[in-house]
Amino acid sequence: MAQSKPKKSFAEQFAALGNIPRFFRMIWAVSPRMAFLNASLRLVQAAIPVTMLYIGKLIIDTVVGLVQYYEDTQTIGDTTGLYWWIGAELGLAVVNSLLNRGITLTESLLGDLISNDSSVRIMRHAATLDLFQFEDPEFYDKLERARTQTQGRTMLMGMVMSQVQDLISILFLVGGLAAFNPWLIVLLVVAVIPSFIGETHFNRRSYSLTHSWTPERRELDYLRYIGASSETAKEIKVFGLETFITDRFKNISDKYYEANKSLTLRRAAWGSLFSILGTASYYAAYVAIVLQTVKGAITIGTLTFLAGSFQRMQGLLQGIMSRFSRVSEMALYLQDFFGFLEIRPLSGQHTGARKVPRPIREGFVFENVSFKYPNSEKWALRNLSFTLHAGEKLALVGENGAGKTTIVKLLAHLYEPTEGRILLDGVDLCDYDPGDLRREIGIIFQDYFRYAFTVSENIAVGNIPERSNSALIEEAAGKSLADEVIEGLPKKYEQMLGKRFKEGVDLSGGQWQKIALARAYMRDAQLIILDEPTAALDARAEHGVFIRFAELIKGKTGVLISHRFSTVRMADRILFLEHGQLLEIGSHEKLVAQGGKYAELFRLQAKGYV
Numbered sequence: 001m002a003q004s005k006p007k008k009s010f011a012e013q014f015a016a017l018g019n020i021p022r023f024f025r026m027i028w029a030v031s032p033r034m035a036f037l038n039a040s041l042r043l044v045q046a047a048i049p050v051t052m053l054y055i056g057k058l059i060i061d062t063v064v065g066l067v068q069y070y071e072d073t074q075t076i077g078d079t080t081g082l083y084w085w086i087g088a089e090l091g092l093a094v095v096n097s098l099l100n101r102g103i104t105l106t107e108s109l110l111g112d113l114i115s116n117d118s119s120v121r122i123m124r125h126a127a128t129l130d131l132f133q134f135e136d137p138e139f140y141d142k143l144e145r146a147r148t149q150t151q152g153r154t155m156l157m158g159m160v161m162s163q164v165q166d167l168i169s170i171l172f173l174v175g176g177l178a179a180f181n182p183w184l185i186v187l188l189v190v191a192v193i194p195s196f197i198g199e200t201h202f203n204r205r206s207y208s209l210t211h212s213w214t215p216e217r218r219e220l221d222y223l224r225y226i227g228a229s230s231e232t233a234k235e236i237k238v239f240g241l242e243t244f245i246t247d248r249f250k251n252i253s254d255k256y257y258e259a260n261k262s263l264t265l266r267r268a269a270w271g272s273l274f275s276i277l278g279t280a281s282y283y284a285a286y287v288a289i290v291l292q293t294v295k296g297a298i299t300i301g302t303l304t305f306l307a308g309s310f311q312r313m314q315g316l317l318q319g320i321m322s323r324f325s326r327v328s329e330m331a332l333y334l335q336d337f338f339g340f341l342e343i344r345p346l347s348g349q350h351t352g353a354r355k356v357p358r359p360i361r362e363g364f365v366f367e368n369v370s371f372k373y374p375n376s377e378k379w380a381l382r383n384l385s386f387t388l389h390a391g392e393k394l395a396l397v398g399e400n401g402a403g404k405t406t407i408v409k410l411l412a413h414l415y416e417p418t419e420g421r422i423l424l425d426g427v428d429l430c431d432y433d434p435g436d437l438r439r440e441i442g443i444i445f446q447d448y449f450r451y452a453f454t455v456s457e458n459i460a461v462g463n464i465p466e467r468s469n470s471a472l473i474e475e476a477a478g479k480s481l482a483d484e485v486i487e488g489l490p491k492k493y494e495q496m497l498g499k500r501f502k503e504g505v506d507l508s509g510g511q512w513q514k515i516a517l518a519r520a521y522m523r524d525a526q527l528i529i530l531d532e533p534t535a536a537l538d539a540r541a542e543h544g545v546f547i548r549f550a551e552l553i554k555g556k557t558g559v560l561i562s563h564r565f566s567t568v569r570m571a572d573r574i575l576f577l578e579h580g581q582l583l584e585i586g587s588h589e590k591l592v593a594q595g596g597k598y599a600e601l602f603r604l605q606a607k608g609y610v
Contacts, residue, residue, distance in 0.1 A: 011290060014208050015325070017331050018329055019331050019334045019335055019338055020156075020160060020327075020331055020334070020349075021071060021290055022335055022338065023156070023157070024160070025159075026117070027110065027157060028115060030114060030117050031109075031110060031113055034106055034110050034113070037102075037106050037111065037151060037395070038103060038106040038107055038161065039161065040208065041102045041103050041106065041167065042103060042162075042164070042165040043163055043165070044099060045096060045099040045100070045103065045165065045474055046165045046166075046168035046169045046172070047169070047172055048092055048095070048099075049169050049171065049172070049173065049312055050172035050173050050175075050309070051092060051172075051429045052092050052093070053173075053304075053305050053308045053309055053312065054299070054305060055085055055088055055089045055269075056301075056305065056308065057084065057086050057256055057299075057301040057302065057304055057305035057507070058303060059086060059089065059300075060300055060301035060304050061087045061299050061300070061301030062082045062085060063082065064299070064300055064301065065077070065429060065452065066079065066082065079393055079475045081587070091610050097497055099486075100264070103144070105119050107157070107161070110157065111154035111157065111158070114154055114157060115154055116280070118337065119147075121333060121341060122143075122147055122337075122340065123485065124147055125340070125341050125343075127144065127344060130346075130508065137511070139342075139343075140357075141215055141218070142336065142339065142343065143340060144218050144341050145337075145340070146337045146339075146340035146341075155330065155404075156327065156330040158215055159323050159326060159327050159330070160327055162221060162319075163320060163323055163327060164326065166316045166319060166320050166323075167320065169312075169316055170196045170313060170316050170320070173309045173312060173313045173316070174313070179422070180496070182322055192235045193231045197456060200270060201303070203404060215257075216252050216256060217256070218257075219252060220249060220252055220253055223245055223248060223249040223252075224249065226245065227242070227245045227246060227249065242247050259305075269525075281314070285310050285515070286310070288308055289303055289310070290303065300499065319588075322338065337382040337412060344428065352430055352431040352432045353427075353433050354427065354431045354432045354433060355432070355436050356424065356432055356436050356437055356439075356526075357424075358440075359390070359526065360390045360425060360440075360524070360526050360527075360557065360575050361422065361425055362389070362424075362425045362426060363387060363388050363389040363390040363391060363392065363424075363425070363557065364387070364388040364411060364423065364424055364527075364557075365386075365387050365388075365422070365423040365424075365426075365532045366384050366385055366386050366387075366407075366410075366420070366421070366422055366423060367384075367385055367386070367420050367421050367423065368383050368385055368420035369381055369385070369410065369417045369419070369420035369421070370382050370384070370386045370417065370418050370419035370420055371382055371403075371406055371410065371415065371417055371418050371419075371420060371580075372418045380403050380406045380577075380578055380580050381403045381407070381410075381580045381581075382580045382581050383420075383581065384403075384407075384420075384580070384581065384582055385420075385576060386582060386585060388411075388557060388559065389557075390557055391555060391556065391557055392558075392572050392573065393550060393553075393557075393558040393559075393560070393570070393571045393572045393573075394557075394558070394560075394571060394572065394573050394574075395559075395560050395562070395568035395571035395573070395574045395575070396408075396502060396559065396560070396561045396574075396575050396577065397560070397562075397563075397565070397568055397574055397575065397576050397577070397598065398576060398577035398578055398583075399578070400579040402578055402579065402580065403577050403579075403580040403581075404531070404532075404561045404577060405445070405446070405531055405561070406580075407530050407577075408445075408529050408559065408561070409442065411441070411529065411559065412437075412438060412441050412443055412525070412529070413429050413432075413434055413438065415439050415577050416429075416430065419568055424437075435574035439523065439525070440525050440526045440527060441525050441526075441528075441529065442462065442519075442520040442521070442522070442523050442525035442527070442528045442529070443520065443528075443529040443531065444516050444517055444519060444529070444530055444531065445529075446522045446531050446532040446533045446561075446598075448516040448519075449498070449500060450497070450512055450516075451498075452497065452498040452500040452501055452504065453496070453497065454491075454493065454494050454495060454496055454497070455489065455492070455493045455494070455515065456470070456473050456493040456496060457474055457475050458475055458497055458515050458516075458519075459477055459482070459515060459518040459519060459522060460522065460523030461519050461522075461575075462476070462518070462519030462520060462523055463519075463522035463523040466522065470493070472522065473493065473518075473522070474493070475518070475521045476518040476521040476530075477515075477518045479521040479548070480514050480515075480516065480517035480518040480521060481514050481517075481548070482511075482517065482518045484514050485507065485514055485516075488506070503517055506581065517530075523557070526556055527556070527557045527558070528549075528553050528556055528557070528558045528559075529558070529559040530558075530559070530560045530561065531561045532562055532563070550570055560569075565601065565602045566589075568588070569588035570588075572587065572589070573585060573586060573587055573588065574586065574588060574598065576591065576596075576597060576598045577589075578597065579604075583597055583598075584596050584597065586600050587603075588602075
C-alpha cells in the first residue's frame with residue numbers, strides 16, 4: 001500500500017497560488033482575444049444579481065403601494081411604472097441567459113486550447129530530457145501527474161474566473177446590505193469561516209492521497225491496458241492470465257477505494273455540520289430583517305431585497321471559500337505541471353553548437369569510456385577504448401548485457417559517458433550540436449516501435465521532415481525490401497498498420513522489420529547502425545539483409561549487432577565484448593586464428609548448422 005506523504009501545510013497550499021498568475025499568462029498567450037472576451041462577459045454578469053434584486057424590491061414596493069391605493073380608492077392606480085420594472089427584470093433575465101451561454105462557449109473553447117497547449121508543452125519538453133530520465137520511476141510519477149491533470153487545469157481556469165466574478169458581485173451586494181444593516185455582513189462572514197477551514201483541510205488531505213498513490217494509479221492504468229489489449233490478448237488467453245491480472249487490479253483498486261472512502265466520509269460529515277451552521281446563520285439574519293419590517297423600519301420590498309441579498313451573498317461566499325480551497329488544491333496540481341516543465345536534462349552538457357563534418361574523415365574514438373546507468377552500481381561499460389574508422393563496418397558481438405546497445409546509445413549521444421570521452425574527428429561529441437549529430441546517424445534498435453500510422457508515415461519516421469517526399473520513402477522501402485511487403489497491402493503506402501484503428505492491417509514480425517529497416521535508409525546519414533533489428537528473421541534472411549546493408553552503405557560508416565556469427569563475419573572488424581569490457585577486436589579471420597573466446601563461440605554456433 002502507498003505510504004502517505006506528509007500533508008501539505010496551509011502555507012504550502014497558499015504558496016502554490018503563486019502559480020496562478022503564470023497559468024493565466026499561459027492562457028493569455030494561447031488566445032488573448034478569447035480570454036479578454038470571457039473576462040468582459042463575466043464582468044458584465046457580475047453586476048446583474050444586485051440589479052435584479054433591487055428591481056425586485058421596487059416591483060414589490062410598487063405592488064404594495066398599488067394594493068394600498070386600491071383599498072383606499074377602490075380603483076386601480078397607475079401601473080405604468082410596474083410594467084416598466086417587470087420589463088426591465090425580464091430584459092436582465094434574457095441578458096443573463098445570453099451571458100451564461102457566451103461565458104460557457106468561450107470557456108469551453110479556451111479549455112480545449114489550454115488542454116492542447118499543455119499536452120504540446122509536455123511532449124516538447126519531454127523530448128529535451130535525457131533518455132535515462134525516462135527509465136526512472138520517480139520521473140515517470142512526475143510525468144504522470146503532469147500529463148493526467150489536463151482536465152483539472154481546464155477546471156482551474158473556470159474556477160478562478162468564477163472566483164473573480166463572484167467577488168465583484170459580492171462587492172455590489174455588500175454595498176446594498178451596508179446601506180441598510182452592516183451587522184448582517186459580520187454575521188455572514190463569521191458563518192462561512194468554519195466551512196472554508198474545513199474545505200481547505202480536506203482538499204489538502206485529498207491532494208496528499210492522490211500524490212502518494214501516483215505509482216499505484218500508474219499500475220492500475222497499466223493493468224487496465226494489458227487486461228484488454230490486442231497486443232496482450234494472445235498471451236493472456238494462452239497462459240490464462242485473466243484471473244491474475246483482474247485480481248491484481250481489484251486488490252490495488254480496492255485499497256485505493258478504502259483510503260479514499262475514509263477521507264470522503266469524514267469530509268461529508270464535517271461538510272454537513274458546516275452546512276447546518278450556514279443555514280442557521282441565514283435564518284438568524286432573516287429573523288432580524290423580519291423584525292425590522294414588522295416595526296416599520298423597512299418596507300416589504302426592502303425585506304425581500306435584504307433577505308435575497310443575504311441569501312445570495314451567503315451562497316456566493318460559501319462558493320468562493322469552498323472554491324478557494326479547491327483552487328488552492330488545483331494550484332498544487334498546477335505546481336506539478338510547472339514543476340515537470342522545469343526539469344532539466346541531468347547531463348547538463350547538451351550545449352555544443354559545432355556542426356558535424358561532412359564527410360567524417362577520421363571517425364569515432366572511445367577513450368577509456370566507462371558508463372553506469374543512473375541508480376545502478378554496476379558498470380555497463382568499463383575502460384573501453386577503440387576506434388571506429390570513417391567508412392568502416394564494425395560488428396559488436398557479445399552475450400546479452402555485454403554492453404553492445406549501450407555503445408550504440410553513446411554513439412548516438414543518447415547518453416554521455418560517466419567517465420572518459422568519445423571523439424568524432426578529434427572533437428568531443430559534447431561539443432557538437434546534438435540535433436545535427438543525430439541527423440548524421442541512421443539507427444534501428446532491436447526494440448523498434450511499431451507505430452499505428454500509415455506505411456508511408458512508419459517509414460518516414462526515420463526522417464520525419466521528409467514525410468511528404470514519396471520518392472524518398474519508396475526508395476527507402478526498396479532498399480530494405482519492404483516494397484515487396486507493401487505491394488501486397490490493399491492501400492499500399494497509405495495502408496494503416498496495426499489493429500488499433502479502423503481498417504488497420506497487422507504485419508508479421510519479419511514484415512515489420514523490413515518497414516523498420518526502411519527508416520534507416522530515409523536519411524543521408526554518415527553513420528548507419530543496425531542494433532539487432534532482424535532477430536525475428538531466420539539466419540538466411542538475416543544474412544541477406546546484412547549483405548544488402550553492406551552494399552547500400554558503401555563509403556559510409558556502419559555498425560551492426562547480431563548474435564549470428566555467420567552474419568557479423570562480413571564486417572571489416574569485430575569487437576567482442578564481455579561484461580562491458582573489450583575482450584577481442586579484429587577481422588573475423590584474425591579472431592578465429594587467435595583461438596580466443598570469439599573463435600570458441602563461432603565454432604559452437606557453426607555446429608548448430610551442421
